[in-house]
Amino acid sequence: MTRLHTLTAHELATRLQRRELGAEAVLRDCLERIAEREPAVQAFAHLDVDQALAQARALDAGPLRGLLHGLPLGVKDLIDTADLPTAYGSAVYAGHRPAADAAAVALAREAGAVVAGKTVTTEFAYFHPGATRNPHALSRTPMHTPGGSSSGSAGAVADHMLPLALGTQTAASIIRPAAFCGVVGYKPSWGRVPRGGIKSLSESLDTVGGFGRAVADVALLGAVLTGDARLLQPHDGSTPRIGLCRTPEWPQADADTQAAFALAAQRLGPAAQVREAWPAALPDLVSLQKSIMAFEMARSLSHERTQHRARLSARLLALMDEGMAIDGATHAAHQAQAALARQQAQVLFDGVDVLLAPSAIGTAPAGLDATGDPLFCRGWTLLGLPCIHLPFTRGTNGLPVGMQLVGRFGDDARLLAAADWCLSRLLA
Template sequence: MSARGLLERYASGDDPCEEVERALAAVEEWEPRLNAFAHVARDSALAQAEESRRRWRDDTARPLEGVPVAIKDLIDVAGQPTGWGTKVEPPRPARADAPLVARLRAAGAVLIGKTNCLEYAYGVAHLEIGQTNNPHDPSRTAGGSSGGSAAAVGAGIVPLAVGTDTGGSIRIPAAHCGIVGLKPSYGLVPLEGVFPLSWTLDHAGPLAGDVADAALMLGVLAGQAMAASAPRAPRIGVLRAHWPAAAENRATAAAMDAALYRLGAAELVEVTIPELGGANAALLDLLLPEASVIHRDLHARNPGGYAPGTRSQIEAGFDLPATRYVDAMREAARVRAAVEAAFPRVDLLLSPAVPFPAPHEDPEIGDAGDSEMLASGFANLTGHPALTLPCGAVDGLPVGLQLAGPLGRDAALLAAAQVVERMLGRASDTVGTTD
């Protein structure tokens, strides 16, 4: 059930308490197979559902009144433990809501719990916590680092969840779990109360079953309406440089080609942006030192608490020369300008979301060949809004495509993405709004 569908049912007299009970029962049904939840806030969720029941009866319902929502375990929710996916320090109850959580709470969302993530969102699952598994095949990963949020939506436990994204960490797990994941424009969603990985690259955004639900949630997270008219047939720039090249990934490339065939009513234009070739290397030259500064005190206090892979990445960042960091900042500006220059010609830039279906384990962070963030990294480097939506399957596992839009034009991206979604055969209503 979509968030919009739930709101329609509530308006017709259905009880939010029953839906929240269903969501909590679904957590018990799926866990521990998915390993998606770090904490379930049963009592507070039921209390929030009672308030939503009263508000629907009193005709004072808010934009997400009674909709169950899950929150990534890097983000503070008042009274709930934040665990960060680590053993460096024990989970600590948050004193206050992060602003984005406060906006969800004020909109009537029912916060059912915290979702597992890769350790500090840094690409590695801590062995004592484990990776989140994929609802389409629990022997495979849900992706990261927002895998718990993606799995919770993909399994139908909740219609909406919040993730964070520094190099694809919303979009990659969304693609693996067959749902929609949106990384908004840089700075659109506030990040106070969200444990950082990189101040320059971090974003927070929604994971949802379809584009309209993602738009509805983003409107709440951003505190502004996300309504826009969309071109009937958007002009789509196809970034062939992001098509997987390795022989073992030919099936993903074929699924993308089949999706393009179904987009025949749109204007498809081959677009080449040479500057994208160095985007992921620049991203890593920003990510490593910034993450190491963020973790400097924690690493000094308890280096053995980290997973070995996370610890090695933090220590590598200490040794990266300042000249490479400055060069990467300059490269980010160059890539941003080059990407933005493409948009007078096209409305969207299209890539495969991930060059392969969900693997059994999360791969290491890298920037060579068919790396996991082959197509996703540039939008973090430049700050452009980008989303992934399902477009097919390989051996029963979802494949997603990525659509990127102009800087600050998130509503226009979402509106155009709904047109693409309909062309691909996924029903969707008009882009939602929020007060």
């Protein structure tokens, strides 16, 4: 008999909508999986089993609520929840109880989601890691990172503890952990999902998205968070035009990523065309993203920087010092460069619907003291473009490898439809 926790969010949603399954039954199966695996994976910052079961029972006793009715959902610990503590991955906020749900959580609950628990984030969603381990490498010595900063969300979904989880991305915090954990990670176009109630790091870059094990899973979540039902439209059967985009960072891709890129080109066949040209007018997007993020994080976390400096990690302090050394006039010039780059980057999509590009340098690095390099995501995040990671192969060490698809700004529905088409062929 198939255990419910092994089903995708879309499969569960279909059966829950028909009342073939109950929310409590689904949640109990997920909780059993969590009890089995959480001691090893450590994906959760906080669990309240009784509270989650009460939510599920209430859903079973009432009418259908929405697209996420009865689906257990993990919430990254950067995102406020009124009924669960939110510590933002920092000892500074241990035991902190927000007064209200973040907008994204409220929308998910309104659509029927069961908030199962808070998932581990790195310290203020930067580089200092939390406790989560990569579920694909638990028997290895040393263990491997799940990526960050949405570590627990990616790990919980990858290990079949939950069908869906919320994450955020300021540099690579959805796409990179999705790549390392072998799940689908979706970062919507910047600004499509409200950020109220989420610890602000970088106003220009912070984006809310999530994780599932199929494209249809994140489409469900995305439709709820954006209010855009077009994200649910199945692919119409036409062949999308895919540009193979190595990006200027390609020389730093390792052999596993290069092999996965070549495999993707082979499996996608005539639909894929190489895009060797990179607009000469574009600035160094990686460097620009780093500078903007440093400036904005140093100032967004001013209270923590000035009042709790001794309780912050050396990595975060270094970023803050770097950011405070950038003056406002320089930041304004950087913002102007970024705005111009968003216009200039549109030429990348001439003749194609989406771009296929690396998600990470390679597989998840060994060790738990770092979360991997965000190199291949920084530029797309700066441009505000929608991205989705597609897992489809393994590296020479047996750990997951995949690629991300990137869409035009605001064209999330086309991106998700193309991603569904692509993933079915990449997994063939």
